[in-house]
Amino acid sequence: MVLRKLLLLALLSSKSVLFSQTVVSNPSKSDFSPTLSFLASDWMQGRGTTQKGAFMASEYIASMMGLYQLAPYDTVSGYYQNFKIAEHRVEKVTFEIKKGAKETFSLSPETDFQVTPTAQSIQKEAQVVFAGYGLSLPKEKYDDYKNQNVKDKIVIVLKGFPGHQDSTSASYQKFKKYYPEADNLNEIKLQTAINKGAIALIFVDGKNDFQFKNKKEDVIFHSLENPTVSSIPVFKISKSAADILFTGNSISLEGIEKKAAQKLTVASTLLKNTKINFSVDLQSKTFAVRNVIGMIPGKDSSKTIIVGAHYDHLGIKNDSIFNGADDNASGTSGMLALAKKWSESNLKPEYNILFAAWTAEEMGLLGSEYFVQNLNLKDPKILLCINMDMISRSAPEDTKHRFLSIGTEKETEYLKKIVSESNAKLQNPFTLDLWETNGHSGSDYASFTVKGTPVLTFFSGFHEDYHTPGDIASKVDLDKIQDVLFIVNHSLLKFIENQQN
Secondary structure, three states: OHHHHHHHHHHHHOHHHHHHHHOOOOOOHHHHHHHHHHHOOHHHHHHEOOOHHHHHHHHHHHHHHHHOOOEEOEOOOEOEEEEEEEEEEEEEEEEEEEEOOOEEEEOOOOOOEEEEOOOOOEEEEEEEEEOOOOOEEHHHOEEOOOOOOOOOOEEEEEOOOOOOOOOOOHHHHHHHOOOOOHHHHHHHHHHHHHHOOOOEEEEEOOOOOOOOOOOHHHHEEEEEOOOOOOOOOEEEEOHHHHHHHHOOOOOOHHHHHHHHHHHOOOOOEEEEEEEEEEEEEEEEEEEEEEEEEEEEOOOEEEEEEEEEEEOOEOEEEOOEEEOOHHHHHHHHHHHHHHHHHHHHOOOOOOEEEEEEEEOOOOOOOHHHHHHHHOOOOOOOEEEEEEEEOOOOOOOOOOOOOOEEEEEEOOOOHHHHHHHHHHHHOOOOOOEEEEEEOOOOOOOOHHHHHOOOOOEEEEEOOOOOOOOOOOOOHHHOOHHHHHHHHHHHHHHHHHHHHHHHO
16 A cells, blocks of 8 residues: 555656657657758749649648648638738839939949848938948947837838957947847847838948849738738848938048947938938739648647648749758758657647648748738637748758757746756757847747747758758758757757746
8 A cells, every 4th residue: 555655646746757658759760851852842843932832742741731631720721711912013103302402313223232122112311320330239328229219200220230341349249149140130130120110221331332133023012911910111222322322421431330349339420411202102912821730639728839830932033043951941851750759649738739831931920920910819828839930951050960040038937947958858969049039030930939939940051052052952961950840849849848837
């Protein structure tokens, strides 16, 4: 009797240990390698969002979800979440600099500027505010918008951040940790300008000229059919155009960059006797697209955990197939491998686990954005969104192929602890870059962070084949994917365990 009581006590006290060991097996190479190779094959034609390849890929992903006996997300559409995106082509664009009442300078879109439009045609004329680097970082006591009212004005900002040209400078070290990627930095500047009330944003390079490609795809912009997220036009202008803009205002861009790097000096000012008149005329058409979503219903159906990855890539461009093996057949095949293992376990999870393949990520996170925008109060609460985007290659400097970037929101230190503990269980742990996603929008995780949903986003590094036809299946690191999926799966189990305590 005493022995039976001791055994019962041991079982009860180890409930959480037993859960994490009941376990859902970790995916092996055979669980994801064939899927990755097929998604990244020429047959899939690069999975361009509005091209044939994406629809073939979506059908394949849905068939795999059916094979793994996932429940369809929608009772009517099955595994598909159908919606439309709009493609906007610039038909005509003008850009004029007005100095006082008499001088007007008309810029050429072929040599002087380039535009990224909004989802509507627009014509505006307004005063111009030079806002330094266009950054607002109070924690570092640096704010380019301090004492500047840019509401209903056009904002012009420098490329980069203070000290960005000198990686040995203190300014570079200070700001690089906040803005590790140029694309994200520009997105942050855009969102900051929008939040401050600007009607347009202009980028200028203080040292070199931008290279204006002037190709058709450079004047195409995509949005949801009925966008709810506000945006403003973004221009890049040549150095000669910037010289005209700053004439009469005693502004030296190179001088400002030096002072900002050395002393974090803010040089924002309203440009005297200067206005800009611009117009953008668009021609738009819509395309039907779809996310692919399956789920394992949980014991508590009022709560959901999402495991997601985008399946779209760049498709066929200039007769070349952009196969997108790493970006992002790797994440999609990893998501499906996890779905397979959770389904095979025959366990009913504590919460719904939703396995999602997002589309139109390459066009601005549109698939995940649509999903989030169409949630309602009756839908299950999302406890966590796991995102995998490019998990099979390594950056050139990662010579040992053991670097892994994992992003979480600032407020979720417990998630950093979970992934760190999961990583430590590997025979050969990764060197982790644990960064904060706040203010960043590099992948589908951003659609969820704006709604306050905790995220874990996994990324293994930029490489020389990023967004080129060279991103092919034969170059992926299967061992790296397997170890990333070990961390994802173990972290998922640990997260659920923690929710029960």
